[in-house]
Amino acid sequence: MSETPDNAVRTYIQQHRAAFLDDLAEWLRIPSVSAQPEHDGDVRRSAEWLAAKLSETGFPVAEIWPTPGAPAVFAEWPSGDPDAPTVLVYGHHDVQPAAREDGWHTDPFEPRITDGRMYGRGAADDKGQVFFHTLGVRAHLAATGRTAPAVNLKLLIEGEEESGSPHFRALVEQQAHRLAADAVIVSDTGMWSETTPTVCTGMRGLADCEITLYGPDQDIHSGSFGGAVPNPATVAARLVAALHDEDEQVTIPGFYEGVAPLTDEERELYAELPFDEETWLRTAKSHGTLGEAGYSTLERLWARPTAELNGIGGGYQGPGGKTIIPSSAQLKLSFRLVAGQEPDKIERAVTDWVAARIPAGIRHEIVFGAATRPCLTPLDHPALQSVVRAMGRAFDGHKIRFTREGGSGPAADLQDVLAAPVLFLGISVPSDGWHAPNEKVELELLLKGVETTAHLWDDMARTLR
Amino acid sequence: MSETPDNAVRTYIQQHRAAFLDDLAEWLRIPSVSAQPEHDGDVRRSAEWLAAKLSETGFPVAEIWPTPGAPAVFAEWPSGDPDAPTVLVYGHHDVQPAAREDGWHTDPFEPRITDGRMYGRGAADDKGQVFFHTLGVRAHLAATGRTAPAVNLKLLIEGEEESGSPHFRALVEQQAHRLAADAVIVSDTGMWSETTPTVCTGMRGLADCEITLYGPDQDIHSGSFGGAVPNPATVAARLVAALHDEDEQVTIPGFYEGVAPLTDEERELYAELPFDEETWLRTAKSHGTLGEAGYSTLERLWARPTAELNGIGGGYQGPGGKTIIPSSAQLKLSFRLVAGQEPDKIERAVTDWVAARIPAGIRHEIVFGAATRPCLTPLDHPALQSVVRAMGRAFDGHKIRFTREGGSGPAADLQDVLAAPVLFLGISVPSDGWHAPNEKVELELLLKGVETTAHLWDDMARTLR
Numbered sequence: 001m002s003e004t005p006d007n008a009v010r011t012y013i014q015q016h017r018a019a020f021l022d023d024l025a026e027w028l029r030i031p032s033v034s035a036q037p038e039h040d041g042d043v044r045r046s047a048e049w050l051a052a053k054l055s056e057t058g059f060p061v062a063e064i065w066p067t068p069g070a071p072a073v074f075a076e077w078p079s080g081d082p083d084a085p086t087v088l089v090y091g092h093h094d095v096q097p098a099a100r101e102d103g104w105h106t107d108p109f110e111p112r113i114t115d116g117r118m119y120g121r122g123a124a125d126d127k128g129q130v131f132f133h134t135l136g137v138r139a140h141l142a143a144t145g146r147t148a149p150a151v152n153l154k155l156l157i158e159g160e161e162e163s164g165s166p167h168f169r170a171l172v173e174q175q176a177h178r179l180a181a182d183a184v185i186v187s188d189t190g191m192w193s194e195t196t197p198t199v200c201t202g203m204r205g206l207a208d209c210e211i212t213l214y215g216p217d218q219d220i221h222s223g224s225f226g227g228a229v230p231n232p233a234t235v236a237a238r239l240v241a242a243l244h245d246e247d248e249q250v251t252i253p254g255f256y257e258g259v260a261p262l263t264d265e266e267r268e269l270y271a272e273l274p275f276d277e278e279t280w281l282r283t284a285k286s287h288g289t290l291g292e293a294g295y296s297t298l299e300r301l302w303a304r305p306t307a308e309l310n311g312i313g314g315g316y317q318g319p320g321g322k323t324i325i326p327s328s329a330q331l332k333l334s335f336r337l338v339a340g341q342e343p344d345k346i347e348r349a350v351t352d353w354v355a356a357r358i359p360a361g362i363r364h365e366i367v368f369g370a371a372t373r374p375c376l377t378p379l380d381h382p383a384l385q386s387v388v389r390a391m392g393r394a395f396d397g398h399k400i401r402f403t404r405e406g407g408s409g410p411a412a413d414l415q416d417v418l419a420a421p422v423l424f425l426g427i428s429v430p431s432d433g434w435h436a437p438n439e440k441v442e443l444e445l446l447l448k449g450v451e452t453t454a455h456l457w458d459d460m461a462r463t464l465r
Numbered sequence: 466m467s468e469t470p471d472n473a474v475r476t477y478i479q480q481h482r483a484a485f486l487d488d489l490a491e492w493l494r495i496p497s498v499s500a501q502p503e504h505d506g507d508v509r510r511s512a513e514w515l516a517a518k519l520s521e522t523g524f525p526v527a528e529i530w531p532t533p534g535a536p537a538v539f540a541e542w543p544s545g546d547p548d549a550p551t552v553l554v555y556g557h558h559d560v561q562p563a564a565r566e567d568g569w570h571t572d573p574f575e576p577r578i579t580d581g582r583m584y585g586r587g588a589a590d591d592k593g594q595v596f597f598h599t600l601g602v603r604a605h606l607a608a609t610g611r612t613a614p615a616v617n618l619k620l621l622i623e624g625e626e627e628s629g630s631p632h633f634r635a636l637v638e639q640q641a642h643r644l645a646a647d648a649v650i651v652s653d654t655g656m657w658s659e660t661t662p663t664v665c666t667g668m669r670g671l672a673d674c675e676i677t678l679y680g681p682d683q684d685i686h687s688g689s690f691g692g693a694v695p696n697p698a699t700v701a702a703r704l705v706a707a708l709h710d711e712d713e714q715v716t717i718p719g720f721y722e723g724v725a726p727l728t729d730e731e732r733e734l735y736a737e738l739p740f741d742e743e744t745w746l747r748t749a750k751s752h753g754t755l756g757e758a759g760y761s762t763l764e765r766l767w768a769r770p771t772a773e774l775n776g777i778g779g780g781y782q783g784p785g786g787k788t789i790i791p792s793s794a795q796l797k798l799s800f801r802l803v804a805g806q807e808p809d810k811i812e813r814a815v816t817d818w819v820a821a822r823i824p825a826g827i828r829h830e831i832v833f834g835a836a837t838r839p840c841l842t843p844l845d846h847p848a849l850q851s852v853v854r855a856m857g858r859a860f861d862g863h864k865i866r867f868t869r870e871g872g873s874g875p876a877a878d879l880q881d882v883l884a885a886p887v888l889f890l891g892i893s894v895p896s897d898g899w900h901a902p903n904e905k906v907e908l909e910l911l912l913k914g915v916e917t918t919a920h921l922w923d924d925m926a927r928t929l930r
Contacts, residue, residue, distance in 0.1 A: 316797060
């Protein structure tokens with residue numbers, strides 16, 4: 001029935017498993033920490049290593065793309081079929097900082113395999129998940145007897161994701177013609193758990209701003225002047241308090257305009273996930289839930305926009321008291337956005353809302369950072385269905401469920417610039433310890449990633465044709 | 466008509482004016498900065514200088530009273546008349562820090578006389594205003610032919626006022642029997658202006674607290690968790706915003722309980738003062754007024770209690786953005802209190818109000834600092850009328866008007882511990898530059914202070930008998 005017999009794929013993977021893991025371990029040994037300047041050379045070395053490995057894998061094109069920061073790697077393997085759709089895989093080869101003294105049981109850059117897991121910085125985030133594409137495409141060719149993939153396969157593996165992807169958008173814009181694709185596969189997320197395979201269907205967007213409020217020209221005495229002049233820190237606090245109503249809904253007019261409502265299907269599917277609030281609170285290191293009335297925790301995290309206070313400061317913050325009216329105060333707000341919300345419109349709405357709430361005698365400034373748009377692929381999107389089918393085969397017919405990501409990422413830049421749907425294919429699980437000591441990847445799941453991509457290109461070639 | 470003929474007093478003052486100013490200048494040369502440990506020796510020297518000067522003035526008792534911090538000076542000159550009332554004068558001999566580079570035109574500790582003003586740190590706050598009592602009592606004796614004052618005169622001149630009077634309350638409690646008085650005269654305030662002589666009738670009290678709010682065990686990712694858990698910085702802001710209603714009235718239940726209302730007479734008298742909002746805003750370095758509905762700016766400052774945010778901090782306050790939910794936040798609030806409010810009751814009301822507003826998942830701590838009670842002398846108090854009469858004679862029959870102080874001070878400790886009414890006698894004016902560079906005292910007003918006290922003791926002896 002399928003063009004890539006499952007047994008052939010599995011056999012091929014088993015035969016090449018050892019070399020695959022050896023190669024991944026070699027890559028993990030390169031401490032490509034983009035946030036630490038002393039590792040700039042390692043990040044470059046990581047890019048070179050990957051480009052060479054992709055050439056070796058068979059990609060006819062494998063290039064280092066410099067940026068003003070760390071280099072990205074681009075590779076391309078044309079299908080040869082003029083009707084074949086084009087798929088772009090996104091990942092990153094830089095990693096979070098790691099040091100033995102942070103609590104690692106062994107050297108974070110000397111990978112080791114124990115109990116079916118490979119430990120090492122980048123094992124899951126994101127080198128392991130980039131790397132399963134190399135064996136995946138080979139297994140696809142081996143099982144189908146093809147000499148080139150069923151889709152025009154492109155890879156863009158950036159080197160600055162752990163530093164906030166400062167040059168990614170510009171790179172994608174500059175190289176838009178070479179990156180053009182019918183679909184984008186992002187392999188930089190995860191699944192619900194080891195026993196609940198899932199596909200992520202979207203990420204929230206992000207707009208953020210800093211608001212500075214100016215009152216008296218200097219801190220003034222709260223005895224001599226208190227009760228008669230506006231206090232900029234109080235105004236800051238009042239802005240924050242006014243952001244939400246008693247249902248924890250954001251009060252800014254127009255904020256929810258266009259928000260894609262959760263479908264009944266999505267709500268049912270999310271409700272079916274084995275969500276345990278106590279476990280989740282431990283992950284969140286929090287001691288209670290609080291959110292928009294009428295939505296579950298998962299719905300709040302995945303499908304609802306937020307207004308969050310990331311920082312506030314004004315007046316005296318040292319030990320003891322100081323009887324002043326502060327001369328200024330500052331707020332940092334961020335807004336997670338969901339499908340249907342446009343950062344530009346949100347920024348205008350926030351700007352107007354803030355301006356309307358500043359009393360006489362207080363001056364304010366508002367500055368927005370670079371925004372990230374939300375992305376969401378509908379459950380019935382053909383490319384998404386293709387990912388679900390391929391994953392289902394890798395997971396022995398296990399039902400594939402759906403999640404979303406509450407965070408925001410460069411995936412949205414690809415979606416926007418390339419005007420292509422973004423799909424998420426990740427096999428990492430919450431216990432993998434992203435950004436934490438003793439990061440690991442489950443080898444069985446890593447190979448399920450290989451297997452999924454081995455099935456995926458054929459399926460997508462048919463689906464997107 | 467008066468027992469101390471005005472001419473005799475003026476003649477005496479003119480005769481001794483030069484020596485008086487020389488002595489004050491000598492005292493101002495001692496940099497008795499209580500907040501700077503390197504000046505500890507100077508603060509002690511200042512106390513010794515003053516005690517010696519008071520002995521020389523004629524006080525039979527002039528003692529240095531040590532504290533765990535800087536020493537105070539106590540002096541006593543019994544009237545000899547067993548029926549004479551006892552008056553305690555309060556002031557301080559320590560000064561604010563001052564350095565040439567802060568903007569002083571000349572050395573702050575090398576006083577100079579120019580255009581009828583003496584410039585130097587402490588000229589007005591408070592050495593000048595302590596010192597007019599020395600020539601004042603001598604003029605009183607000279608004009609009346611007495612050998613001891615008409616009242617039992619006591620002076621308590623503390624050495625830590627500019628450092629928040631940390632040991633003052635304990636000192637007053639320990640020495641309550643020696644400080645016992647029928648009235649307290651505080652000479653550490655000022656008048657409305659050079660052309661509008663006034664008597665201050667009260668100060669606001671003060672209660673302050675620090676509230677810390679704890680949410681997640683560490684800063685958590687606002688993408689992964691935002692919208693579903695409580696944010697302690699948001700809770701902090703909501704507390705601040707909830708402190709006042711739309712009329713800028715404090716919402717804490719019981720907050721206004723017992724507050725002495727402004728009398729019609731007070732409101733009329735305050736309204737008569739030549740208050741210019743633009744000038745006042747320049748003094749306040751502010752750009753607008755805001756306060757409790759139904760009250761003028763002066764009424765808000767002098768006669769109404771406040772809840773003020775002195776500082777707030779939580780989450781990321783560095784440059785740019787950081788997408789976190791902070792793990793904690795902190796507020797510093799202070800409450801100015803007016804006659805009729807009890808700090809203890811206010812602290813309980815605040816504690817209960819805060820506790821009731823903390824959502825599940827947030828833990829909080831609240832810590833109060835040492836409170837200061839408000840003090841207020843009614844306009845018809847006999848001792849106050851005595852001060853007004855004495856001042857009226859010094860100011861050539863000029864109408865003496867009334868003010869209050871928005872700030873809080875150790876005067877309240879004297880009122881509480883000694884159970885005596887507190888009266889304020891000060892001749893400083895707003896342009897004197899307290900705590901600022903180029904502090905000065907107007908010589909003409911300084912001598913009006915001398916003259917007022919020269920008339921005062923007789924008047925009080927009769928009034929309080």
